[in-house]
Amino acid sequence: MRIETERLIIRNFVMTDRDDLGEYMLQRVNKEFESYPDFCTDKMDDEIKYRSGSQEFFAIELKDEHKVIGNIYLGVRDFNSKELGYVLNENFHLRGYGSEAAKAVVQWAFSQGVHRVYAECTPLNMASWKTMEKIGLRREAELRQNISFHKDEADNPIYWDTYIYAALSTDDI
Numbered sequence: 001m002r003i004e005t006e007r008l009i010i011r012n013f014v015m016t017d018r019d020d021l022g023e024y025m026l027q028r029v030n031k032e033f034e035s036y037p038d039f040c041t042d043k044m045d046d047e048i049k050y051r052s053g054s055q056e057f058f059a060i061e062l063k064d065e066h067k068v069i070g071n072i073y074l075g076v077r078d079f080n081s082k083e084l085g086y087v088l089n090e091n092f093h094l095r096g097y098g099s100e101a102a103k104a105v106v107q108w109a110f111s112q113g114v115h116r117v118y119a120e121c122t123p124l125n126m127a128s129w130k131t132m133e134k135i136g137l138r139r140e141a142e143l144r145q146n147i148s149f150h151k152d153e154a155d156n157p158i159y160w161d162t163y164i165y166a167a168l169s170t171d172d173i
Ligand SMILES: CC(C)(COP(=O)(O)OP(=O)(O)OC[C@H]1O[C@@H](n2cnc3c(N)ncnc32)[C@H](O)[C@@H]1OP(=O)(O)O)[C@@H](O)C(=O)NCCC(=O)NCCS
Pocket: 033, 085, 086, 087, 088, 089, 092, 093, 094, 095, 096, 097, 098, 099, 100, 120, 121, 122, 125, 126, 127, 128, 130, 131, 134
């Protein structure tokens, strides 16, 4: 796939995106909201190979500089739905790129016949749910203490709530 917005190109990953991918993936190590195993330079070759063949991860490229500054995830789910996710290189936050890319991808998904796009995040991740709201996804639920990625000093799970946001293809987004 390939989508152009005012400032971005959203497209499949290619092997030459390896260093740009590594740059923002390495920034994510020990991040508060992450639930994945830590990333490291040894994993870069496998990661770019995986993403280059993926139809769920898409690179966000700056049109002017041809630099990949992050990715959009559009995971295949049951009942003609997709789960949306996104991450940007932190040097490029708060310039509207996240919402520009996410909106274009959701509109593209609907143009391809997808029925529903949804996204989940903790209420603590304001950047994430503000981005969902900015592109027109609607908050449908707040699940109470349904997940736990971290433990406290006494080794007890720290439970987080989850917001679920979604849009239907019939919504005006
Ligand atoms: C989520 C993310 C992609 C947003 O990208 P971005 O380009 O900085 O977002 P935008 O500039 O398009 O901003 C979108 C909205 O979110 C708000 N926002 C962005 N970052 C924010 C922050 N740290 N705190 C509060 N609001 C924030 C913006 O103000 C804007 O809302 P507004 O126009 O109504 O004011 C980026 O913060 C990121 O990569 N975070 C780390 C990865 C992550 O948490 N992904 C989601 C996992 S569920």
